[in-house]
Amino acid sequence: MLDQLNAEQERFLAALPEIADEDALYQLQVTYIGKKGSITGLSKKLGKLTVDERKAFGAELNRVKKAVQAALDGRREELREAARARDLARVEDLTMPAKRPPRGSLHPIRIAQRALIDTFRRMGFDVAEGPHVEHANFNFDALNFQPDHPARDMQDTFVVDDRRGSEDLVLRTHTSPVQIRTMLGRTPPVRIIAPGTVFRCDDDATHSPMFHQIEGLYVDRGVTMADLKATMIQFTAAFFGRSLDIRLRPSYFPFVEPGAELDMQCPFCERAQGGTCSVCKGTGWIELGGSGMVHPAVLESVGVDPEVYTGWAFGFGIDRMAMLMYQIPDLRQMFDGDVRFLRSFSN
Amino acid sequence: MRISCQWLSSLVELPNGASLDPSLVASVLTGVGLEVDAIEPTGAGVESILVGEIRKKEPHPEADRLTLVELFDGETIQSVVCGASNLPEVGGKVAFAPVGARLPGGMEIAPRKVRGAPSTGMICSEEELEIGGDGDGILVLPESWEAGRRLVDLVPEICDTILEIGVTPNRPDALGHVGVARDVAVKLDGRLTLPELGAADVPVSEELVSLEAGDRCGRYLGFVLGGVKVGKSPLWLRVRLHRLGLRAINNCVDITNYVLFEQGQPLHAFDRERLAEGRVVIRRATEGEPFAALDGSEHELGGEDLVIADAAIPQALAGVMGGARSMVDAESEEILLEAAWFAPSGVRASAGRRSIHSDSSYRFERGVDFGEGLDRAALRALKLFETLAGATCTAKAEALGELPRPPSIDLRLSRVHHVLGMPVGAREAERILRGLGVVVKSDGPIGSLHCTAPSHRPDIHREVDLIEELMRFHGLEDLPAEASVPSAPIVETVDPRATVRERLADALCEAGLHEHLAYSFTHPDKLRPFLGEGEAGRIVALSNPLRVPLSVMRTHLLPDLLDALEVNVARHPHAVRLFELGRVYAWAEERSGSAAPTFDPTRAAPVDQIDGLLPEEREQAAILLHGGDAEDGRSAVGVLVHALERLGYQVRVEAFAESKRIPYLHPGVQAAISIISGDTSACVGHVGELHPDIARERGLGDRAGIYVGVVELRALPALPVPVARERPRFPATSRDLSLEIPTVLPAAKVVDALITAAAGAAPDPSAGEDPAQLLGDGIAPGVEVVEDYRGRGVGEGRRALLLRLHYRAVGRTVTDGEIHKLHDVIVQGAIEALSGPELEVRIR
């Protein structure tokens, strides 16, 4: 019996150094001292021994089991140590190209438009929209463009074929019909911006037949041209983060009277780092767009009494604003979908 | 319009005799709304050109076409070689560029030898001096000019500054120098000094002019000028016209052009001897009446065209262009000069119909002066005809038709303050308005000015127009920036549609796609493969497209994304992941001819009703994925599902029934995207591989795997508000299931069948104990598709689907035993439901 026990222990001790990982070590443990292990199994033979023999053998069996357990624990410790050392010796080069999720981007026009909308929203403007295919009546007549006046030539208009040969429907040439739509639907005070796509029959290096405008309209009692100036100063300060001067120059748009070109002090001059600013050509001013006091005829066309209410309107181009802000050199780049251009806007 | 600063200065007298320099003029003009687009100094280099006198001419011994000239430059005799054939005789005067002169074109004059003959200087042509368009010969000067004088001293018009100004369509008066000068004078508090006029103290001869269309012609003045000597205009006049961009023709034509640019009033000179009976009739053309214009074009006129006819045939298209027959030429001796006011809309329509756009029609259609200015222009021309063409006025006539009535307007000074937000004093207002020609009387109500608009300002109709004038001249420099106080709180609203759109754009961007923005119009051929039944008849086309590729409004976004794909693959090898979010357009119903409703432009009609006549504009989002590491159909599905879930929607991807398949997608690689809200599920879009035929047609046939998807924004329900889910407190237990199914059976159907079977197999909850159910844990669904295996061990046309079913009870841990039973029931139920005659489904 004792010999058998010693033999098992010898066998165990011989096998132990061959063990290379914890799984094998566990198997070895099961083989010798597990429930059905060969050493554990010897205890079943205790019954065949005398009381004294049983006592002596039992003590010996316990000693061997403990020794085996201790050897196993020792070996486990060694294996863990070795594994840890191997793990620590591992090298992974994290300077290799990163594996990253694909990066998307929003179109610069959307980015600019959102920035404009956010700014005007904070200034208490509602956002209104309108259809792209518009009644000529809303696009022109209601805006005080007389039917056969050359002012209609100011905007090269795409006429929509309504298959009746009429010219009643057009692609809107400006966002101004939204003024009419909005005022038909409510009574002043009206304070809206109308961003959106507009179309003109024009295509060259600096004009695209489709572009984007943002229209502003404020109609209330006692609204003045001075208020327009104040609002534009507030806007540019909020939008560009610093105070910029605003300049109004008399001009003509049929739906406003008096009408004015709206210039702002150039916020980009510092990019030129002392040289001549290419944005404003060194003049210090940038043309934002057109503006003016809503023509009384426009108010009348939507049933608003111009003796009671006055208002102003402005409109400027989003595309050009985006080109200036994001330093886009060429208008056409914005519309051909080249991802190498678009990914500039993934921040 | 081009404005000569010199000419302008001669028309304005400034206080204290101050002079007008070009930069002052430019800033004044821009300040009053006549925006200066360009400032162009002229005549540089011409200062050194002298009058030279021909003293001797002899042929060049070596070259037939060259002449050796001995020329007196005021001090010495110079030898010059000249190649011109129009050299004057000895004693004649020419423009001489001495050695050292630098011509406007940049050429520097140096002593040189021409075919062996020395030449010290050059005899110049108009063209070389850039003072005229004639380059055929040298410029011959009047013999009376003294040799050695500087040319610019004799013709100061050479050194001028030309301003290019933008004249808005409301300002016909600014289409002549006098009108522009009037603005400058008012702005600088100066005085308008009008040029010298002629007189027409001659008998009226009634029969000269008969007006038969008084509704289209408000005034017609005719003057007979006799003894006309047609010839070349003097150099100063030719130079001035050249500076304004006009070609000098002969003195008669040049005078009418000169007056046009001075007074803004178009005039026309007829060769009277070629007018039948020597008289004119202003009448409508008869239908089909032929007319040959002086530009050589031939027209067949209609009944709405107004003509100036003689006793027989049309000799001019009124206000648009004269006729070739009665054009003044070198033989003309007697002319009939016309100064008229034609109704603007008539001229505009006529010019449009005949596609003739002239300097005259440009002015008439904007509205020229029908009053004092018209007489002034005529008398100015008489003066010039007298001095430059030796003509005398022998008879005149005037016919009157319907004229606009200059409006009389009460201008309230309080209203000025009310509109502008700054006051303009009564005296200042009066000064400005009077300076502009407005007749101002202060006999109206207190605090207001009673004004009558001048006949040269057809844009002034009402009070606000006068306020604009005050703004223009008082200036906007002092306009305060003063916000007004809103009369009522303004409530902002947020359009839920816009929120969905913007959030979807963000989500698609987050999914790694770049946003593309294409034109709303496209080529009809590019739409064709995408059109469904009846869609072709609903396309919205443009009547006047720029070109065919931009001629119809898009009905789908995908053609534009394919354009972008083409652009990208042609330029670089990178993956293309794009989306566009925009509108598509279609008539609500198929349009055929006259069935469409007519537009009633009554302002009273509600907007909704009026908008029923417009095409539908729907917002769509479309995606396109191609190339890159892991682009397959499921990546495209993943993008859309991810984006829609990001908006809070519960998304389902299901196979299309065969009849509902999207024709432009690969028949075997497509799926519907639906959104579940409550008990209902609505299809909002589709996704799949672009049909290989379309890829091939687009020249992208060698590119496998172009994945696309579309979401219809109006189909999306309102953005759901997130609801916190209860966390399961007890663990779920899962069972795997491997089913062998036909390849064509979509995984989504298998999942549905299992869920349906589970609902049927659920133990009765009234039994008291919380029963085990097939339930997800809120992160993983109740049924998870783990793997799709095809190949070894699975038959042809079949696949093995490994699924994991998650079981859970709400209030306790589920036991193995109950799950075992439930699982078997569910699996058997699902297999029965899925199996069919052609569909064998079995456990593997």
Ligand SMILES: [Zn+2]
């Ligand atoms: Zn600048």
